[in-house]
Amino acid sequence: MLFSQMFIPTTKETPKDAVLKSHQFLIRAGYIHQIGSGIYNFLPLGKKVVEKISKVVRDEMNRSGAQEILMGFVTPAELWKSSGRYEKYGGELLRFKDRKENEFVLGPTHEESVTEIAKSYIKSYKQLPLNLYQIHTKFRDELRPRFGLMRGREFIMKDSYSFHASKEDLDREFSKMENVYRNIFRTLDLDFRVVQADSGAIGGSGSKEFMVLADSGEDTIVVCSKCDYASNIEAAKRSKLVYEAIPPKAEFSKFHTPKINTIKKLVEFFKVDEFFTLKAVVKKAIFDSHTQKLDELVYFFLRGVDELETTKALNALNKNGANILELVDASTEELIECGLKPGFIGPYALKNITNANHVIFDIDLENAEDLICGANEEDYHFVGVDLSLFEGLVYEDIAKVKEGDKCPLCEGILEYKKGIEVGHIFKLGQRYSKPLNASFLDKDGKSAFFEMGCYGIGITRLLPAILEQKSDDKGCVWTSSSVPFDLSIIVSNTKDNHQLEYAHKIYEELKKSGLDILFDDRDIRFGSKMADFELIGSAYAIIVGKNFENGIVELVSRKDLKKQDLDCEKLTDEIIQRFQNTKRK
Amino acid sequence: MLFSQMFIPTTKETPKDAVLKSHQFLIRAGYIHQIGSGIYNFLPLGKKVVEKISKVVRDEMNRSGAQEILMGFVTPAELWKSSGRYEKYGGELLRFKDRKENEFVLGPTHEESVTEIAKSYIKSYKQLPLNLYQIHTKFRDELRPRFGLMRGREFIMKDSYSFHASKEDLDREFSKMENVYRNIFRTLDLDFRVVQADSGAIGGSGSKEFMVLADSGEDTIVVCSKCDYASNIEAAKRSKLVYEAIPPKAEFSKFHTPKINTIKKLVEFFKVDEFFTLKAVVKKAIFDSHTQKLDELVYFFLRGVDELETTKALNALNKNGANILELVDASTEELIECGLKPGFIGPYALKNITNANHVIFDIDLENAEDLICGANEEDYHFVGVDLSLFEGLVYEDIAKVKEGDKCPLCEGILEYKKGIEVGHIFKLGQRYSKPLNASFLDKDGKSAFFEMGCYGIGITRLLPAILEQKSDDKGCVWTSSSVPFDLSIIVSNTKDNHQLEYAHKIYEELKKSGLDILFDDRDIRFGSKMADFELIGSAYAIIVGKNFENGIVELVSRKDLKKQDLDCEKLTDEIIQRFQNTKRK
Structure with a gap:
């Protein structure tokens, strides 16, 4: 392509609201144009990258046997x-x-539509399994659209859905899709982690997310420094905590603790490790609007060293028979209204005070002893608490995993990383087939609901994800399978006919080899052309400059901006060779 | 592809609401699935055809220098x-x-969005011309969605928009796009006509539609039997009418014509040709809601042989200074309320009766004489009317062209054909750039509004359009650039291992040549497989059947269902040869 003929409106101005470098560069290099809050137009370069990424995804999906469809965006x-x-x-x-x-x-995902398709056509187990996918526009009315394409409202997703006659076959496809996704992100040359994800909310039985590592990522993931364990923070597990401090052995008794209403004060007051304190967290549960229930308080107890992980807490409640949509903070006033004494809440006699239906203890507290906890009485705590003496306590994993906790698989040290979620695979089971009454006849001629899986990739989010991981401070750095141009050709002095002629010649020759080339034929300053090359981020640039009269041109790699002299005579062969090697990798 | 692995849910049941064969076949052959009123899911075969058609369009658009973008579907x-x-x-x-x-x-077209893009980035005439296109989902909330993809609510369009520094440059691009579109529809192997279209409503200066000829088409187009003149009926022109009957020469006078309140009765009463009668048509004008005007009656006069063409009539009014949105029928009561005598309305003293502001005569009546017309008085007509004696009459082309009228270019006979609109190109001028204040600096450094053109192709409408023109009563017949499969391979007896092995062998061999092949490996009746071949409409089928033991297989062309014996040994070479020839054409 000739730069002069292409619509690549680069600019030096950084948009005011663009915090992330990917957002800044995509706007400044003319990839995208904002048309509304969280809604973007893809200009020619942006569209080109969307297509390159889509091709990688499509190729792998097709190879896996999934079939491409296109579902209505507007959904009844x-x-x-x-x-x-x-x-x-x-x-x-x-x-x-x-x-x-x-x-x-406006469909944000399409489980219902695709289930309707299966319901319409699949009558027998013989027609299973089936995996259908689409690459299509989606809409999610985000409350705070931000970070450009990272959290837009209109976006493009690859979403696929599989149908199976049995849980075992769903498991098989789920593993296959994990591999397909690994291949996709590997082909896109990304540093990513496959992490355990929360699957409680939709009630499926398995869920993994694909996270591109980047400091600017909104998601915290927990990784093991020794093995390949990785998990979304909401789903992370850990080994049982170990403590080195001396336990505060004591007879069970009530202590006057005036104004000692935080863990910090308690630790100072008793001179104990916070490991031995019992932290109470009270939340307000929002019930499904279908049920007649009003909001209700729910109670969680953890070790003082830990924090509540709300998603785990919600899942734990629902697993134990609740039907709660969401947990929100309760105000101090609401606690007091219920007869609670904030700062002194403990497990003893909780029911008498609040009619608490839902009380959950963190798994790490199972049968813990030597604890100090609130006495449900202003300015009083109990010491020498032994939970093993309680009957019928519910223990669940509800604590947020901390850096320094131990890996649940290998006891290695866990640490935090920041990631950008670009993919999610999910075992749906019968979550949709059952309510939509989508069934087939199984081997025994009996009616059964489909076992389903769903698998998403954020196509348009991959643009900022790639840039957040790869870019430097000069502009876009893409990976070889996502880059809009393999090569820029830049003539240092467009007044020099020899330089221009040679540039045209190699442009024509290299085009034939299938390379995507941007020939910057504009009659502007050399510095501006180099700045645009760095901003747009073609993989390489050939610079026909001063040394051309000595038969030498320069090859610049965008990735590291390293320069290399090349012999004009052998140039085209060398370039073709170089790209063949890259692609073979 | 192996049929057994593909999701192609064919059925014998014809959907109840499917009137058109294209609609029936697309559903029955498993191309599409309805998910809501006027909203369809594209199943794997449907998606495949959408992609094949899109590729033809994309290739030609790219070749023309237009650049692909993708605009937000949800538009502020x-x-x-x-x-x-x-x-x-x-x-x-x-x-x-x-x-x-x-x-x-939900954007039905994107003039506003694309103008916003140009406004954001194009500052100088040096950046012009520019042609941007997208292939994307659109939504039009049709009152009565019908005929499957033909008139759906959600559909896919290729819409492009061009920007120019001058009217002349817009004209140049408009002609270029006409050629691009001709190439596209030629490549799609369609019998089509480029017709003059109405451009009054948006106020542009030129507009052409691309019509695929098909008996089931909703649009009537007027074509010349001698030259290549063709026009949408709403925009069709004709030569001045000629008459062979004797004119009813008479002195101007009023005649008592009791109950003679139709042209038919008038013709019988006076024993004249209806050519010499004056027909009055009164409509109610709906004004733009911005103006403060209420509805108003408007008057049209035509020869008794003609009918009013409402679109032409509306354009004629607006050209003469009105600002009318729509013309609707006036009721007899409304006419009487205004003092009119239905059946006896004529041009004389009209203003005195009704305060008529808007009266237009058909151009064919210019200075006509020997006319008979209503006297604006119950049971009276005037004879010997000579319009040349009136002053200040407005003559415009407002009559609907009839079959048998003469071509405006060559005097050939005009006839009607039925067409399906699949493309529309349009000179927008400054229709959008002006109100959106989208300007650039011209050669003289002065600010000027963009001259714009827009160019649309109904991608998803092309599926039914192709089928309406090409299909027979057995199922889909596609053209070679739109067909989902070049070839089906059908084994007559899947129990016969020799047949199966051979079929597998040629499947593998032919795949390598880049042909799109559907290998029907299903263990079902041969008749069912043939019926599916005819329903789906692969371009050809190879049938490995009875004669295979004699080294002979059969090649069936879907287009005409003609059969031909081919030598097993030479089969793959012959097939490859055949397709190379087709593609070279």
């Missing part, structure tokens, strides 16, 4: 009502009515 | 308000609010 609300998601999805689901007052949603 | 309403379309577009524009009560539309 009645399907979403059948699945129960219409009510549950919250404000991010954009709902609207057409001219005849029929209700619709 | 404020842009549409600036252009004035938010009010004018009517019920087909789907309007909604997001969670923050901001207004949006």
